[in-house]
Amino acid sequence: MKSVELFAGAGGLAMGVTLAGFESLAVAEWDRWACDTIRENQHNGYPLVKDWPLWEGDVHVFDWSSIPEGIDLLAGGPPCQPFSMGGQHKAFGDKRDMFPVTVEAVRRLKPKSFLIENVRGLTRTSFHEYFQYIQLQLEFPEVARHNGETWLEHLKRLREEKTSGALHFNGLTYNLFPVLVNAADYGIPQKRERIFIVGFRSDLGVEWSPPDTTHSLDALLYDKWVTGDYWERHRIPKSCRPAVPERQIKRVEKLGNSVLPNVHKPWRTVRDALVDVPDPREEGASFFRDHKFQDGARVYKGHTGSPLDLPSKTLKAGVHGVPGGENMMVCDDGSVRYFTVRESARLQNFPDGYTFHGAWSEAMRQLGNAVPVALARTMACSIAEQLALAQLRNLANEQRSSSRKMA
Incomplete structure (x- = not known):
């Protein structure tokens, strides 16, 4: 099965997609530091990423004609800052909103399925109409926005399209399945709530539901x-x-x-995830890659760190996470210190052999923006299963049709 990954960052979502059995035809990312992380691991021969066709640049100018139509999966996590609880909440007024180009990719590539990840803030009441707008664009990607048309005017046309149902019979449409998940419920040692928008091309007849939770x-x-x-x-x-x-x-x-x-198994805690990782201040701790002590952690209002015996709080990127207090642990003696890059990578399920390019703050930004690898794999596997079942149904229908003709 073939896939394309947009807004790949350091590679968390793309890794999960690869582990689910998809072959990447393109892994697109504009940020130089994140691309350097992927390139460094490719240079080191890291198995999961060594064959990725990395494309560094603005996805607005990506050559969609280089990818065949009808790929199995389009995956991506459009930048979350326009919708993040810690961001400026501009949504459609934020130039970092990459949902329009995501819809364009769906329109051009006509994938059998897509997997789109974003922050829980996208579902907040103040974004209700824009979230509906995003979903309707993905449901009817061929109903494109006209020049000079406002997003509210476009939303009105999309609603009319959904009511009429005309495109369901002769156009490109998708069945959408948005779901809010807590990563901790899937064995990730982090209470990270994220919205996933899963879509299947309507002609496949797929009815998808999220994978069963495994931890509680x-x-x-x-x-x-x-x-x-x-x-x-x-x-x-x-x-x-x-x-x-x-x-x-x-x-x-x-x-x-x-x-x-x-x-269910128990939620995995910070202590569970880091059980064999030494304190970075101990002699010999540098044996672990990217495991360097970062000084300066402190508690302040709203930022108290993560207790050892619960899943960590959501790792954050940007000014609220680096060097914000949520990217730190509360030690057994009650003191606090920052998570190292390696510890944060453990909380995001990146393998220990995976290197992060850049200084601590830059590496933490990449990690805060990432999708936990194991969660990405779980979601992508559920999609792969439905695509395989759809293919079997199609083959069975073809055989029945052929049998009727022979009769």
């Missing part, structure tokens, strides 16, 4: 304060174990009086 907070609470297995696993003596947080007491009591179904 209840399972973690049970592991900590009902069985104590979590603390035993990390060799934390009983005298050093914290008390049940007051806000969780009733929940833990309820869990203790029931048999927890063996459905």
